[in-house]
Amino acid sequence: xxxxxxxxxxxxxxxxxxxxxxxxxxxxxxxxxxxxxxxxxxxxxxxxxxxxxxxxxxxxxxxxxxxxxxxxxxxxxxxxxxxxxxxxxxxxxxxxxxxxxxxxxxxxxxxxxxxxxxxxxxxxxxxxxxxxxxxxxxxxxxxxxxxxxxxxxxxxxxxxxxxxxxxxxxxxxxxxxxxxxxxxxxxxxxxxxxxxxxxxxxxxxxxxxxxxxxxxxxxxxxxxxxxxxxxxxxxxxxxxxxxxxxxxxxx
Amino acid sequence: xxxxxxxxxxxxxxxxxxxxxxxxxxxxxxxxxxxxxxxxxxxxxxxxxxxxxxxxxxxxxxxxxxxxxxxxxxxxxxxxxxxxxxxxxxxxxxxxxxxxxxxxxxxxxxxxxxxxxxxxxxxxxxxxxxxxxxxxxxxxxxxxxxxxxxxxxxxxxxxxxxxxxxxxxxxxxxxxxxxxxxxxxxxxxxxxxxxxxxxxxxxxxxxxxxxxxxxxxxxxxxxxxxxxxxxxxxxxxxxxxxxxxxxxxxxxxxxxxxxxxxxxxxxxxxxxxxxxxxxxxxxxxxxxxxxxxxxxxxxxxxxxxxxxxxxxxxxxxxxxxxxxxxxxxxxxxxxxxxxxxxxxxxxxxxxxxxxxxxxxxxxxxxxxxxxxxxxxxxxxxxxxxxxxxxxxxxxxxxxxxxxxxxxxxxxxxxxxxxxxxxxxxxxxxxxxxxxxxxxxxxxxxxxxxxxxxxxxxxxxxxxxxxxxxxxxxxxxxxxxx
Ligand SMILES: Nc1ncnc2c1ncn2[C@@H]1O[C@H](COP(=O)(O)OP(=O)(O)OP(=O)(O)O)[C@@H](O)[C@H]1O
Ligand SMILES: [Mg+2]
Numbered sequence: 001x002x003x004x005x006x007x008x009x010x011x012x013x014x015x016x017x018x019x020x021x022x023x024x025x026x027x028x029x030x031x032x033x034x035x036x037x038x039x040x041x042x043x044x045x046x047x048x049x050x051x052x053x054x055x056x057x058x059x060x061x062x063x064x065x066x067x068x069x070x071x072x073x074x075x076x077x078x079x080x081x082x083x084x085x086x087x088x089x090x091x092x093x094x095x096x097x098x099x100x101x102x103x104x105x106x107x108x109x110x111x112x113x114x115x116x117x118x119x120x121x122x123x124x125x126x127x128x129x130x131x132x133x134x135x136x137x138x139x140x141x142x143x144x145x146x147x148x149x150x151x152x153x154x155x156x157x158x159x160x161x162x163x164x165x166x167x168x169x170x171x172x173x174x175x176x177x178x179x180x181x182x183x184x185x186x187x188x189x190x191x192x193x194x195x196x197x198x199x200x201x202x203x204x205x206x207x208x209x210x211x212x213x214x215x216x217x218x219x220x221x222x223x224x225x226x227x228x229x230x231x232x233x234x235x236x237x238x239x240x241x242x243x244x245x246x247x248x249x250x251x
Numbered sequence: 252x253x254x255x256x257x258x259x260x261x262x263x264x265x266x267x268x269x270x271x272x273x274x275x276x277x278x279x280x281x282x283x284x285x286x287x288x289x290x291x292x293x294x295x296x297x298x299x300x301x302x303x304x305x306x307x308x309x310x311x312x313x314x315x316x317x318x319x320x321x322x323x324x325x326x327x328x329x330x331x332x333x334x335x336x337x338x339x340x341x342x343x344x345x346x347x348x349x350x351x352x353x354x355x356x357x358x359x360x361x362x363x364x365x366x367x368x369x370x371x372x373x374x375x376x377x378x379x380x381x382x383x384x385x386x387x388x389x390x391x392x393x394x395x396x397x398x399x400x401x402x403x404x405x406x407x408x409x410x411x412x413x414x415x416x417x418x419x420x421x422x423x424x425x426x427x428x429x430x431x432x433x434x435x436x437x438x439x440x441x442x443x444x445x446x447x448x449x450x451x452x453x454x455x456x457x458x459x460x461x462x463x464x465x466x467x468x469x470x471x472x473x474x475x476x477x478x479x480x481x482x483x484x485x486x487x488x489x490x491x492x493x494x495x496x497x498x499x500x501x502x503x504x505x506x507x508x509x510x511x512x513x514x515x516x517x518x519x520x521x522x523x524x525x526x527x528x529x530x531x532x533x534x535x536x537x538x539x540x541x542x543x544x545x546x547x548x549x550x551x552x553x554x555x556x557x558x559x560x561x562x563x564x565x566x567x568x569x570x571x572x573x574x575x576x577x578x579x580x581x582x583x584x585x586x587x588x589x590x591x592x593x594x595x596x597x598x599x600x601x602x603x604x605x606x607x608x609x610x611x612x613x614x615x616x617x618x619x620x621x622x623x624x625x626x627x628x629x630x631x632x633x634x635x636x637x638x639x640x641x642x643x644x645x646x647x648x649x650x651x652x653x654x655x656x657x658x659x660x661x662x663x664x665x666x667x668x669x670x671x672x673x674x675x676x677x678x679x680x681x682x683x684x685x686x687x688x689x690x691x692x693x694x695x696x697x698x699x700x701x702x703x704x705x706x707x708x709x710x711x712x713x714x715x716x717x718x719x720x721x722x723x724x725x726x727x728x729x730x731x732x
Contacts, residue, residue: 048687052679072686081687088684091675092702101698102688109689141702158688 077109079165185210309436511546530589533561544576586619
């Protein structure tokens, strides 16, 4: 579904991604781990089409399409979803109104009729129950004054509403209390099926106890330097990143 | 589309969909202004002698006045001798019913989304339509008359209800009030008059559509609304003009009088032609709007959505004379390209326990300049006066300006006056967040500004809120991305 080849990207003169290779198939869950500043969020942003990063080399194919040619909203329409590490606040715009617009814009992109108020409400009720999303958040301004954990819950709720093909979760677990991690992980697990895929960016193997990945990759200094199964996450937890750094430098 | 915000220079010329010209023959005064022109206007309107005298007095006073310079706006000097002060669409005779109106004119109003016929049957909004200098048609007159409500053109009011006009015209905005109101008093050609008798709740929205059509003309309309004891009226005005590369002057005066327990709600959706993207052409909108809460427990509420005009100079005000009277001002002012707006309000607390509320939302884009100017004045005897002001500015891009000039004068120490102001910017991160959810930049901007302006939009009568929302979005089209 997603294949990244030799992706290089940066900002102004700063090189951040230095040759990423990654393939994700339908039904798979991949986890990316790596030290602070290694380029995890940058990779997510570049995939989502953030303009201030410049792609200097490489290709990205998403469901047969050249992803890099598409505008960010078209990528969303194609089914790419990013749960932001730092969701933004939009004062005055209610969360419900925002999500309704998003759902209908994506439907429009796919040539589907917009949901009317009744249809939307029905979908929202269903996903609210699934995600244990409190009603009170939805009638407030988008993310404004939300706690860190509430913002992350809202991201996962939007994922459930939009039903993307590929969901990239950028540190969705950070800032969540133990119960909230379980709720979010539950939401992701209910979302998973053989036709979609999830890319989880995290620092903690704890999340991976709940969302069990098929593959774990270590991103270090703009490159994926090691890939493995779940056990790699456990190993990292135990040893820290030093052993990776040593391995990389030895090469 | 690269960096969403910084490419504002690349904005496309937005579409001003009201920019058509109607080919109707006009009956015009020669260019320029002198006493003969005023006599010409007065004669055209078959006015009584007292009205002519009133105009001439205003004109003679105007000659001694100077154009105000204090507003935060810049424009080349206006040549008052180059303007046509009277232009009337030529109709064979005065229309007695809608069926007699020139079909070309009717089509104009249809293009504007005001089908006079439809209005008559469906929407339950009574419309007075003013094109250039004269009122073309007033709908629902008979139904309103059954309840004693007078809703007609100002010309008709001068002829048919001279005692009311004499009593109230100039009572809120004196002829000598300011340069533009004096000019208006001398040359005004039409406008709407509305009288709600004691205890009557006006059963429908009253509305006037103003349209400038002819070239080189100014529009100087005059509106007067009187609400007797315990009455209620909601009034809405809308304005559009063709695209022309000259600047046209619009200097209106609106006066509102609310007696004991009466309430007047006055809403404006102003969409005069704003000029092109380089700032060529557009309407100079110099307007004096003022209401007086004469009676105790009366209420006047101004709501304005200002998206058009090259220059807006406008401060709808309330004189809170009656005890426990309430004044409100809700405003959204959008400026794009090279538009300039200096707008706000004046709340004058004179009576005891008077309250006022000001909510101003300024949205600036392009190279525009948007200023809020407000005065809250509490006089010596205004015991327990309360005011709350909220002035928020939203910027799109970094070449536009937003300014706030709140003046507060308090002479009674029981008064509580609160002022809050914020300035924010539509951030690239907000737009990207929306994009990532499938929402394109244009739609995202519309969503964000509608959220920003919601508190004001909620004040508009239902029938117009949707239209006004669309207008906001259209005004900012092409301002990002
Ligand atoms: N807008 C920017 N301008 C300059 N440098 C940037 C910008 N965005 C990211 N960077 C730099 O790129 C590098 C990678 O950042 P990125 O956010 O991708 O790291 P990360 O792996 O997500 O880190 P963390 O685990 O802390 O979230 C960092 O050195 C960061 O400072
Ligand atoms: Mg990060």
